[in-house]
Structure formats: C-alpha cells, structure tokens
Amino acid sequence: MTLITPDEIQGAAPSSASPTPALADTGGSRRRGGRLARQALRAAPLTDDIRPVRPGMEGGHYQVLNETDILRIHTAALEILETVGLADAIPTCIEAVTARGGFLNEYGRLCIPRALVEDTLAIAARKFVLHGQDPRHDMEPWGKKVYFGTAGAAVHIVDPVTRKYRESTTRDLYDIARLVDAMDHIHFFQRSVVCRDLPDPFEMDFNTCYASVRGTSKHVGSSWVHPDHFDASLEMLHMIAGGEDKWRARPFVSMSNCFVVPPMKFAEDACRCLESAVKGGMPILLLAAGQAGATSPASLAGAVVQEVAEVLAGLVYVNALKPGHPCIFGTWPFVSDLRTGAMSGGSGEQALLMAACAQMANFYDLTGGVCAGMADSKIPDAQAGYEKGYNYALVGNSGANLVYESAGMHASLLGFCLESVLMDNDAIGASLRTVRGIETDDDSLSVETIRQVCIEGPGHYLGHSQTIGRMQKDYVYPLVGDRTSPKEWVEGGSTTIIDRAVKKTAELLRTHHPSHISDAVDAEIRAKFPVGLNLQ
C-alpha cells in the first residue's frame, strides 16, 4: 500500500539556489484525498508497540556534569552535612538521626557524618513503582527513565485570551487533573493550583487530594500542612483503594513535602507530615527548593551542593524512621533574577541546575525528581514557549526520572493556564522524541534503501516502504501544534496555538470524565468528608 505518492507533492527536491523546500506551499485539491486518508490513519490510536515515544524512555544524552564535577558536588554536600548541619530539627527527628550517628553541634544544628549518609544510601529504597489508580499508568522511575508531570502551588488561573489572572479554585484543580488524564505525554499529576475557594486549611488539604485523585487515574502527588489533614486524606485513599492493605500494596498518591526551609533548616510542620507519610505507607517527594542568590548560593554549583545536602538530610531522616521507605530525591534549586530577587523559572540557568540535579540522583542511583517548564512569562506566548522548550529538552535528556512542574505553569509558578497543558503536552512529546534518540541498526542506516532509490528507484523516498513503515513509528505528531503551509493556515483562519488550544481544551473538558472512582465509593467519601467539589 502506498500512502504517499509523488504526484501529491510537488517540487520534492529543493532548488539548487535555495535550501528552502517548496513542499509546504503546494496546496491543491488533487492531493486532498490522499492527505485526508493519511490523517484519518494518524487519528486512530496507536498500539503501544508502534508508538514513537512512550512513558519511561531512557535519557542521558545530555550530561552537563562530568564525573569529577559530580564527585566534587557530592564531597561538598557531605562536608556541609557534617560541619554545618541543619537547624530546627524536631525532637523525633533528632532522636532518630542521633541514634544512628548524627549529632547536635555547638549551635544546636543537627549534623550528619559522612558514614551515616553512606549507610543511608546503602539501604534507601530503589526501584519502587509509582502506581496509578489504573495500573496502565504505573511508572518505573529509575535508572535514566524519564517521566513528565505537573506540580506546583499556583494561586492564579490565567486566561490566555483575555490575559486576566483570577484566583484558582477546587474546580480548576479537578479540571486540570482531567486534562492531564487525557494527555499522552504527561505521565503523572501533582497538584498544581491552590484551592483558594476553600479558606479552611483542613478542607483545602482534603479537597486538594480529593480533586486530584478524582480527576485522574494517573499517579498523583499532593501536600498537607498538618498531620491531621493527612490522616483524613489517607482514610479516603483507603476507601478508594478498597482497604488499607490494598492501598499499601499500590499507593497511588505520593506526598510532596518541603521538609526543609533553605538554607539548611528543617520545617517543623512539614516534618510532622513527613512522619505521617512514613507511617501511612505513602512515598515521599523530599523537596528542597532553595532559590539561588536568595535562599541558596548564587553560584550554580553551590546551589546544587546545598540542595543535594538538604535532600540527603531528608533521606537520612526518613530512613532513620523506617529503613527503605520510598523517597524521591527532590532537589529543586530555583533561579533568582538577581536584579529583583524574583524567581526566574524559565531561564537557561534553571535548565542547568535541574539537569545537574538529575545527574546527582542518577549518581546515587535514587529516583530523582526535578522541574522543567516553569515559564517566567505570564501567558502562553513565544517567551513561555521557548522557556519551556529548552528546559524540557535539556532536563529530559539529562535522564531525570520525574520532571515536575512541566505543564501549565506560568509566572514562575504563580499562574496556571489550563490551555497550556495541551500546548505543553506537544512540546513535551517533541522533547521525548529527542530523549529516544537515533537508532543506527542496519535498516536505519539505510544503505540499501539509498541504493534502491538512487539506482533502481524513482529518485525520491516518498512511496518507499521504509517511509511508510516509519511514518508512525519514528515521528511524533502534535495535537494543537500546526504544520500547515502559510496558504492553508490563512484559509484555516490564521490561528495561533492559543486559538487551537482553547477549542480543544473546551472540547476535552466537555467530554473527558474519568470514572475510575465508582459512584458508590464517591458517595461514601462525600458522606464522611467535607467534599468541596460539586460535579453537578
């Protein structure tokens, strides 16, 4: 079967004077039939074996640090843990860590000797699955396997058309979860906006978790400001799982936990929540989110050193409480624009920091969680696009296991745009294609194909079996990205990607209603807890 025939495409060879192929501008009714047929073929879902990109492909082609750099950072982090230590440890933390070799220094800071870090690294959890409610979405985030997901605690929703910022709500959070549920290239959902319609902290924490697990069957991350809030959520998760034993066998929610206030200070309430997660069998994203030049060193290497030290401290703490409890190595060094002190999540420096941290987690052979895609731009314009593009590509190719904050984020985490989830899904898909890389087996090298086409064949590859065979296996096609010619684009209304994403987002929100939680279980939850999400 020949899908592409040469008469459908004029001027396949670039002219000798110009490398600009004339292909794109050759609309005409004659080709429409073939094109529509191919588009229909492409619109059909791809089976897993021929998908061009998949969750959990292996990264690692981009390595900003060499081995010496990595060892220097590791050594510096160890030195800081032993000689500077962390302030404000709570009694249970001090007790657990000093019992294993930690000590309080003259300033009352909890110091961790090198041997204790090494002992911890020897027993820390590795190769644990992060489950989805639907096992189809289970992730195996180890080695250099790469998964993209959301995160954040944006306080605003951005309308990309009116450019207005408004306060985010529980309904927004649920809608974002539903969108993520439908995206091919966004593999997990961590709560991305604050439910500002719920002023009560308990209700907010409870409903943040509820709206997230209700909206998507992918793995969820959430956070809690108080252990009591956590306990209520955990009870709900048991109900959804069908019992505590089933929850513990397949925990499908992890706790995003800022146990540290950089530089090098424990956060009391967060530590108490962390201890609850350990007891409740919930994986913990150990988050150290310093901001270079403000709460961590302005030097990029120094920012990495501090965040590595802090997360190692968290890892020692958790493993002192319960050896082998699953933790994600969450080094999140943020960038400041040093002219103003404001965060700059979209900068090139940000990509460097996160890619370096991904390498540090790989060095420890731990599941690493970093960030990419935190645009400084307040709206999905070209600035947001390029800021996200270079961050996705470099952080993804570094071999980061879990890439948080990767969809929807604007204003350096202060604003979230629902339509950007769809745009970002396209950019992440393209970045994942680069993570896959280039195969160089005999068929790929194409010596025989080139010989056939040049000597025996028609002098082009349009209808060649290799071309047909690789059309779906090797190439990623965008969902809201546009590749039409200028002529076709004008005929289609000269749309921007915002126009197309607005339309597609509305369509998805109208049609995509995940039903992985049964009505019976939902009613049970609503009877027991103050669910703030009205789905009628």
Next chain:
Amino acid sequence: MTLITPDEIQGAAPSSASPTPALADTGGSRRRGGRLARQALRAAPLTDDIRPVRPGMEGGHYQVLNETDILRIHTAALEILETVGLADAIPTCIEAVTARGGFLNEYGRLCIPRALVEDTLAIAARKFVLHGQDPRHDMEPWGKKVYFGTAGAAVHIVDPVTRKYRESTTRDLYDIARLVDAMDHIHFFQRSVVCRDLPDPFEMDFNTCYASVRGTSKHVGSSWVHPDHFDASLEMLHMIAGGEDKWRARPFVSMSNCFVVPPMKFAEDACRCLESAVKGGMPILLLAAGQAGATSPASLAGAVVQEVAEVLAGLVYVNALKPGHPCIFGTWPFVSDLRTGAMSGGSGEQALLMAACAQMANFYDLTGGVCAGMADSKIPDAQAGYEKGYNYALVGNSGANLVYESAGMHASLLGFCLESVLMDNDAIGASLRTVRGIETDDDSLSVETIRQVCIEGPGHYLGHSQTIGRMQKDYVYPLVGDRTSPKEWVEGGSTTIIDRAVKKTAELLRTHHPSHISDAVDAEIRAKFPVGLNLQ
C-alpha cells in the same frame, strides 16, 4: 557595596507547605530605588571579561550519538559514496575528481572510493577564521565552539500583530541585517529572505549580497544562482575590502552553496558557482539539504548518512579543485511531516538530526554548519517558541560550530518575522548559557559561603559578596523577555513578548545604522552596479 538588601525582598524563604517562592509578587514602593539602581547597572554594557556568555563557547554536553553510532554512520556514508556515487557531475568536476581516484560507474554516476575521502579529510582546511568586516566579529568556528546565525531564503515577511504574510523585499533584508548587527547572541548573518522586489536574477543576487554586507559588519553568507552574478559581487567585495589582496586576507562573506540535489545528484549551476568561489577565495558552505522521507531516507540515521555522504562528496570536489580551500560541512537533513510531505523544521526529530550532524562534523574535525530554530508555526506564538527552544538547546549543546537559520524563521523557512529576531536572540542567549555549563571550582562549590550564611550570617544570600559578584558574570538577562510579577505585569499593560518586540524592533530600526562601509565606497559601488536599496 550591597546591591541587594533583604528588606527589599519579602518572604525569601518558601513556605514549608509550598515550594512556590513568594518573591515575585511583593511589589511595593520601598524596593523601587534599589531595583532601579540595579537595573541601571545592568543596562550599562558589560566588559568582555564579565559577560556571562560569549560567542564561540564550547558545547558538547549533549551527544545523541555514541562512538559506535558515529563510526556506523561514517562507514555507511563511505559505502554509498563508493557504490552509489552521485549523478549529474559537470565535466570540470568529473575531471578533477577522477584525476584523484574517483571513477564513473556503469550508470554514469561519480563514485568516490574510501581512500579518496580519507586523502581529502587529511588535507581539508581546518581552523580557518570566518571574518567580519569588523574584526571584533571574527569567528573561530572549530573544535566544539558554538556560534549562532541566520540563514534561509524565506519568501515572505510575517507581521506578528496582523498575522499577515507579504512578499519580502531588499529593504527587509537590509533591515534584518541591521537587527542582527545589534544582537548580542546572533554572531553571523546569512541572507535570510529573498529580494522579491527584484525580478531580474542578476540584480537579485547582487543586491542580496549588497544589502547583507551593508547592513552588518558581522560575517555574511550569501548565495548566487549563476557564476556571472558572483563575479560582480566579488568585485564589489574587493571595493569594500580595499582591494583583492585585502579581501583574500580577510574574506568576510562565505558562499552558501547547494551543490547537491538530494538524493545524490549534483546541481549544475550551483557547481559552477562553487568553482567561482574557489577561484575567488571565498569560503563555501557545502549544503546538502535533503528532506527525510522525500529526498532523503525517512529513517533518521539514514537521513544523516545520506547528507554526510553528499557533503563529503562536495568536500572531495572542492579539495580536488584546490586543496585546503575553506569549506563548512553543511549537512542539513530536514524533516518531513509524513502525513503531508511538508517540511517540519520545528520538530523534535529535527533537533536530533542536526545534533547528530554536528557530531559528525566534530568527528571529522571539520567546521560544521547545521540548523536550529526553524519553527513550523507561521507566527511567533508559543508553538514557535517551544519549537525554537528545544532546537537551540540541543543543537547548541551538541557542539555545532555554526548554527544557521536560528533567528526570525517561521513556517519551516517560508516566512521571516523581523520581531522574532529579538525574541530569538533572548532564547539563543539562554541556550548559550546552558552551553557554558556549570563550573565546579572551590569558590563555585560554595562550602565556605554556605557555612558563613548558615552559621555566622543572616540566613540568606541576598547581600552576600558571592551573590553580588555573580549577578552579572553568571546570569543572562533577557532583552524582550519579561520577568516581572503578575502584579507588575498588569500594571505594565499585560504585554506579550510580541508587544515588547514590536516596540524594540521599531526603536532599533530607527536608531541602528551601521556605517562600516564609507559613503565614498558606497557611492563607488552605486556608480558601478545596479544597487536596488534606497536608503534615503
């Protein structure tokens, strides 16, 4: 001197419950004075020793191919050159190449044995400077040093506000050259649009070169469809240089030459132009611009193999004419959207292909020229942004010496947007920052800084001498990118990057008038040649 004081920035530590720093949203009159002072400092030009990024930084942290992949591609290219060869060689080419060991096979194709390729690689020009009219802009594009520049032969100018496409003119070309002249992160200028106001091919070729060298003192690339056109331009270049000897000592224009029509066919007129460049002492960009799935294999590895083979053939040809004539290894495998056959310059596959080609040029230790930044989007929207972002980052970090097509391009090379030059300059600047990487010397690792701040200091890094010292040396700041808080952004009119670029572009076009060519020389040129550019 303390530039940043803590009282200017509230809430430097992220709250324990949320990693979102509150820094960005804390406007207030109290901080304005300090901020304005810092902004004024930043507005002053940076001396070269403290610039955070520079032309010609060393890339190479991203390597999509491993050594085995590279050798396989090299071997496959050699096999094709020897067994398939190239069709349509002109007599002078056949004569020169067969005299050195090439042969015509039974199909009349010019075949090149492995030994001849190896002999050529042994004598090919290396480490040649690409000169600017102003020596400040001289480039040393070898090793893994990275320079970004324009290219292309777009036939339309895109208005980013009205979204209208119109035909490009000589004046556009000159204006684009002037914009590039003013951009920090765009290091050379290859003609980017076709002068469609000049229907006569001679006048078009002549004025393309004239408008380019008149508009910028950076290195220029241009192209010619006929040797006679080239000779007239060369005479003009001699006049500008102050004589043929001075031109030959510092040739500041290179010829972009599509000597091959993929797959594996010579282009007659282009080959004649190439021979003129060799005689005239002009460096040649040997361009092979196949399109995967149409004029080169759909398999990514195969597309690289074919383009490497074709450019090696060009290299053999040039070195057979004149050993050691400077050539740029211009492997430009483009991507097709296989659903339609149209080019897709903004895809992830495109970044892979170009990054792989950069590695092949590095493998041969030749000056490599590839592309990045060819957005599929017709306008500078978020799609264009992310397409450019991941292409810049990966191709730049691959260690490509010369990155063409990197500014202004839309619609997969069919459209050019002047305002995008400024936006792309920002994205390239950020990408260059990633090329620079992370230093891990003792001061950068910051052990002592962290100790001071945590034990002796104020518990933050805002006023620390390291922060002040690295504010300008380590961090790149955007020209039209925006990093204000949502509140400040609304106060400033809720602008998009297009709004800001439109304003700044108009300002630059009004004020930036390069005068590196004296009025006397210009008058001399105008007296002799049909200059189509009216600057009154």
